[in-house]
Amino acid sequence: MDYKKLGSRIREERLKLNLTQEILAEDINISVSYIGQIERGERSLSLDTLFKLAHRLGVTIDYLLQDSLKTSxxxxxxxxxxxxxxxxxxxxxxxxxxxxxxxxxxxxxx
Known part of the structure; x- marks a missing residue:
């Protein structure tokens, strides 16, 4: 899993919605520092957190992961x-x- 690509996709979608890291973190009940680490690809995230992010950003999980997964x-x-x-x-x-x-x-x- 390429966490940098996943984080970049999350940041891209957050910015499309004009959300700050603070608002997004509050909406899904995680810390601001954690969302920053996720977006920079420094931390992995649980399936639950990934689900909450996708839901809040209005995208699917596979959309968020598409750059991270190798396709065959x-x-x-x-x-x-x-x-x-x-x-x-x-x-x-x-x-x-x-x-x-x-x-x-x-x-x-x-």
């Missing part, structure tokens, strides 16, 4: 599978068609 082809396939879960066949086909167009465009740029 299998992980990407699982993400695609989750995106199409509970979608109609028509919606799935539309998404596939869009991906085909995107890849065709990317292939033409190389």
């Amino acid at each position: 082809k299998e992980n990407s396939i699982n993400q695609f599978a989750n995106l199409i879960n509970n979608r109609s066949q028509k919606q799935i086909q539309m998404a596939l068609d869009m991906i085909k167009v995107l890849f065709s465009h990317l292939d033409n740029k190389d």
Whole structure:
């Protein structure tokens, strides 16, 4: 886990909401020094704290962690599978068609 990248993402989202470290820390019941250490990547955080941060910042945990996690082809396939879960066949086909167009465009740029 890359705590510097996670902290940077948390800081970025906090600033988008015009929140100070003090307000964010108070809202999720942690100390100001701890939120500063998290944002600088100096401290790890519990799942509970990560959940509270994501909820307060209005983002998902996977969004906060996306820069910290190494992606693999299998992980990407699982993400695609989750995106199409509970979608109609028509919606799935539309998404596939869009991906085909995107890849065709990317292939033409190389």
